[in-house]
Amino acid sequence: MADAPFTPSPGTPHPRRPEELYASPPPWDIGRPQPALLALAEAGLVRGRVLDAGCGTGEHTLMAARLGLDATGVDLAPAALDFAAGKAEERGLAARFLHHDLLRLAGLAETFETVLDSLVFHGFSGDDRTAYVESLHFATNPGGRLLLLCFRDEPPSPSGRPHRVTADEIRRAFAAGWQIDAIDAITIDTALPSLPDGIRGWRTTLTRL
Numbered sequence: 001m002a003d004a005p006f007t008p009s010p011g012t013p014h015p016r017r018p019e020e021l022y023a024s025p026p027p028w029d030i031g032r033p034q035p036a037l038l039a040l041a042e043a044g045l046v047r048g049r050v051l052d053a054g055c056g057t058g059e060h061t062l063m064a065a066r067l068g069l070d071a072t073g074v075d076l077a078p079a080a081l082d083f084a085a086g087k088a089e090e091r092g093l094a095a096r097f098l099h100h101d102l103l104r105l106a107g108l109a110e111t112f113e114t115v116l117d118s119l120v121f122h123g124f125s126g127d128d129r130t131a132y133v134e135s136l137h138f139a140t141n142p143g144g145r146l147l148l149l150c151f152r153d154e155p156p157s158p159s160g161r162p163h164r165v166t167a168d169e170i171r172r173a174f175a176a177g178w179q180i181d182a183i184d185a186i187t188i189d190t191a192l193p194s195l196p197d198g199i200r201g202w203r204t205t206l207t208r209l
Helices: 035-042 059-066 078-091 102-108 126-139 167-173
Strands: 050-053 071-075 096-099 112-118 140-151 178-188 199-208
Touching (some): 050 126, 059 112, 112 126, 167 178, 167 199
Parallel strands (some): 050 112
Antiparallel strands (some): 140 199
16 A cells, blocks of 8 residues: 655654564563553543553553453554564463554454554554544544554653654544543653653543544
8 A cells, every 4th residue: 555645754664564663672662561551540440351552562462461351453554463472472461463554453353442552653643543543543433542642742852753742633643433531731751761750641542422
């Protein structure tokens, strides 16, 4: 499938070119769930059948599996999916990992009670962002929840990247078909030695209408 128009910041891997994302260990892969999503899981907001959209090496898929939930991770990066499957085997957890385009989640022909997005949304812009939000809507049951982490529109942030978004951008993107329950300012952990205190982010909780 041809790439839709997209203009990345300098040095930012294109989210539709997965071979670039895991050529070296990515800074967002911290080897554990993001605390901001783990807190929601521990509070009981991750429930039912769970889809981890853009699962990478699977930490949030496996977080759901540890809770005894039916957990599926999807990604376009084969290397990441291989890592994820290996982690599941090592940890004795049952999870499913699928190679699938995030802009075409309707093609799964499945819906989920909980959908997780850890640092994917902000990588899309323009028509790709619109298509991604529509794809998430297809994948989420009516009344189901989308739990989303993205980078906030203020420093600290790696120079020139990633795409930092405003709360209003989130509201506009999810204006149709979603109820925004909360947009919380949080800190996102990173493997970057230059940012030991993390990156400022948004944690958005949405209900699919």
